[in-house]
Amino acid sequence: MYKYNDFDTAFLAERNAQFRAQVERRIDGSLTEDEFKPLRLMNGLYLQLHAYMLRVAIPYGTLNSDQMRTLALLAEKWDKGYGHFTTRQNIQYNWPKLRDVPDMLDALAEVGLHAIQTSGNTIRNVTSDHFAAAAKDELTDPRPYAELIRQWSTDHPEFQFLGRKFKIAITGSSNDRAVTRAHDIGLRMVERDGVAGFEVIVGGGLGRTPLIGKVIRDYLPQADLLPYLESVLAVYNLLGRRDNKYKARIKITVLENGIDTIREMVEERFEERRKTFDGTDQVLLEEIKAHFTPPKLRGGNLETYLAAYDADPVFRSWADTNLAEHRDDNHAIVTISIKAHGQTPGDATAAQMRAMADLAERFGYNELRISHEQNVILPHVHKSDLPALHAALKDHGLATANVGLISDIIACPGMDYCALATARSIPVAQEIATRFEELKLEHEVGHLQIKISGCINACGHHHVGHIGILGLDRAGVENYQITLGGDATETAAIGTRTGPGFAYDEIVPAVERLITAYLSLRDSAEETFLQTYRRVGMDPFKAALYPEAQKKVA
Amino acid sequence: MPRPFTPKIITANDLLEGDVIYFTDTNGWSRELKEAELIEDEAEAQLRLLEAEKDAQHVVGIYLTDAKAGADGPEPTHFREDFRRTGPSNYRHGKQEAAANV
Numbered sequence: 001m002y003k004y005n006d007f008d009t010a011f012l013a014e015r016n017a018q019f020r021a022q023v024e025r026r027i028d029g030s031l032t033e034d035e036f037k038p039l040r041l042m043n044g045l046y047l048q049l050h051a052y053m054l055r056v057a058i059p060y061g062t063l064n065s066d067q068m069r070t071l072a073l074l075a076e077k078w079d080k081g082y083g084h085f086t087t088r089q090n091i092q093y094n095w096p097k098l099r100d101v102p103d104m105l106d107a108l109a110e111v112g113l114h115a116i117q118t119s120g121n122t123i124r125n126v127t128s129d130h131f132a133a134a135a136k137d138e139l140t141d142p143r144p145y146a147e148l149i150r151q152w153s154t155d156h157p158e159f160q161f162l163g164r165k166f167k168i169a170i171t172g173s174s175n176d177r178a179v180t181r182a183h184d185i186g187l188r189m190v191e192r193d194g195v196a197g198f199e200v201i202v203g204g205g206l207g208r209t210p211l212i213g214k215v216i217r218d219y220l221p222q223a224d225l226l227p228y229l230e231s232v233l234a235v236y237n238l239l240g241r242r243d244n245k246y247k248a249r250i251k252i253t254v255l256e257n258g259i260d261t262i263r264e265m266v267e268e269r270f271e272e273r274r275k276t277f278d279g280t281d282q283v284l285l286e287e288i289k290a291h292f293t294p295p296k297l298r299g300g301n302l303e304t305y306l307a308a309y310d311a312d313p314v315f316r317s318w319a320d321t322n323l324a325e326h327r328d329d330n331h332a333i334v335t336i337s338i339k340a341h342g343q344t345p346g347d348a349t350a351a352q353m354r355a356m357a358d359l360a361e362r363f364g365y366n367e368l369r370i371s372h373e374q375n376v377i378l379p380h381v382h383k384s385d386l387p388a389l390h391a392a393l394k395d396h397g398l399a400t401a402n403v404g405l406i407s408d409i410i411a412c413p414g415m416d417y418c419a420l421a422t423a424r425s426i427p428v429a430q431e432i433a434t435r436f437e438e439l440k441l442e443h444e445v446g447h448l449q450i451k452i453s454g455c456i457n458a459c460g461h462h463h464v465g466h467i468g469i470l471g472l473d474r475a476g477v478e479n480y481q482i483t484l485g486g487d488a489t490e491t492a493a494i495g496t497r498t499g500p501g502f503a504y505d506e507i508v509p510a511v512e513r514l515i516t517a518y519l520s521l522r523d524s525a526e527e528t529f530l531q532t533y534r535r536v537g538m539d540p541f542k543a544a545l546y547p548e549a550q551k552k553v554a
Numbered sequence: 555m556p557r558p559f560t561p562k563i564i565t566a567n568d569l570l571e572g573d574v575i576y577f578t579d580t581n582g583w584s585r586e587l588k589e590a591e592l593i594e595d596e597a598e599a600q601l602r603l604l605e606a607e608k609d610a611q612h613v614v615g616i617y618l619t620d621a622k623a624g625a626d627g628p629e630p631t632h633f634r635e636d637f638r639r640t641g642p643s644n645y646r647h648g649k650q651e652a653a654a655n656v
Contacts, residue, residue: 026569027570029611032610032611047567047615048572049574051572094647095572097572415634416642416643416644473633473634476633
């Protein structure tokens with residue numbers, strides 16, 4: 001993985017010293033809050049409902065064990081013993097004190113982590129496929145490109161004051177695990193004449209106006225990546241609306257101007273900008289690529305794995321649910337669920353973070369990933385180590401076999417923490433997970449993604465959930481709208497609203513009615529919820545959700 | 555027609571801790587909603603807000619919000635302020651955990 005050079009280290013040290021001085025000046029009264037707020041936001045520090053919140057970037061979701069241990073240290077020393085992994089592959093601390101934040105940033109810098117551009121109207125943390133460099137379906141590791149974009153976009157003078165925040169996701173696989181179609185720019189590696197390049201998608205995004213991105217370039221040579229991105233950003237900076245923050249994202253720019261006009265303008269800019277790139281970026285890319293050499297995977301037989309798989313049903317269930325196919329047949333990709341039933345989706349304690357760091361060192365070539373689905377991945381584990389890994393995970397409450405199932409819910413922090421939220425997300429997620437655990441239906445239901453947001457900004461990605469739940473404030477009462485048929489993958493789709501929302505105490509029974517309807521509608525146990533929805537449409541689910549309305553019609 | 559005035563309290567966050575705080579009738583700040591000053595008059599509310607804003611160097615995001623009289627001091631009328639008063643649902647953190655004065 002990428003290792004900071006002297007320039008990177010000095011840059012972070014200088015940046016942190018600058019912020020330390022700004023904090024001191026705020027505390028001694030030299031800076032007003034109006035002056036200080038943009039400075040703290042540039043360093044990932046928000047003020048939320050109950051306290052400050054520090055958002056730390058995990059670039060393209062990749063961590064080593066030392067970095068994970070530092071995240072644990074921050075949780076333990078300066079917070080309340082846990083951290084919250086988010087859909088942007090960041091980690092958030094919900095209780096830091098203002099005076100402590102410079103020390104937290106210094107501790108992060110020691111292991112090459114930071115909170116730069118995790119806030120503000122700038123290019124945010126670049127996200128990537130959490131199975132990068134391990135997945136069997138991968139064309140090329142997308143992370144060196146993500147790192148190149150990170151270096152290019154960090155403190156880029158032209159893009160520090162965009163109309164709104166700007167999010168880029170990149171994947172090197174045909175199966176989209178990075179939700180590229182719901183980003184301001186999505187990059188998908190494709191091959192032409194045997195050479196890998198990028199399909200470039202623009203204008204996707206969720207929130208108030210959910211839109212699936214459009215292909216602006218079906219093939220972009222690798223060497224043109226930065227000048228092309230710069231051209232897209234320049235056109236957005238020029239055309240993007242600044243009169244209304246709700247219409248300021250590039251998705252609205254694309255919608256209002258049309259993809260053909262945007263493409264034309266971008267290509268025009270691209271012709272100019274490409275000339276200003278002298279190839280230094282390609283030299284840098286080669287240096288970056290050298291840091292992403294895959295680990296030397298070890299050999300060995302699979303006897304212990306096969307024996308445990310045959311003998312232990314608990315291990316078998318976990319293996320069937322939480323493992324993904326690795327490019328090497330002797331290895332597996334392990335998703336560690338941090339969604340134990342009834343727990344807060346995405347939260348890990350300091351002890352759990354340390355345990356995962358230790359296990360990554362012991363079994364996983366010292367690599368960890370954070371997924372946008374709020375889980376932790378060990379991308380390379382030899383199958384013979386899986387029984388021991390599973391046993392160790394059990395000891396730390398990390399062996400829940402629910403990846404991709406009904407309790408593997410994405411939930412934003414909602415009104416339990418977030419100052420923008422209009423309703424809670426976390427307790428709804430907890431209750432749904434607990435309910436289906438009690439019913440013992442989870443494995444029978446199979447693959448199903450529930451995504452919950454506590455406000456219209458859609459940090460919980462509810463629009464692309466097979467079942468999406470949006471919490472709103474209706475006349476001073478929490479109310480939850482349901483959408484069905486959303487899809488976050490390469491066949492991305494925005495879900496359709498079912499009808500009137502449900503009160504807080506009605507939402508879990510409503511989800512239960514949806515699941516009961518699905519079980520009776522599916523044509524076999526292999527047909528997933530999404531497939532059934534696409535086959536039968538909304539009406540039978542609506543009938544299950546609103547039985548009273550059906551009675552009135554009858 | 556203008557909406558009739560409803561009783562208000564003044565709330566904010568503490569600069570150093572980020573903690574939710576409430577303006578009291580002695581021009582101080584308390585971490586306890588029940589110790590907040592309940593303002594029944596619209597003009598008085600604006601004057602009290604100006605008074606609270608004098609302390610903008612130590613507190614952040616000062617605003618007026620609805621409250622009602624309760625048996626043990628002001629109580630929230632909206633669930634958002636109820637969560638601010640107590641803390642998050644998922645852990646016994648925030649006000650549920652500690653209740654010392656600023």
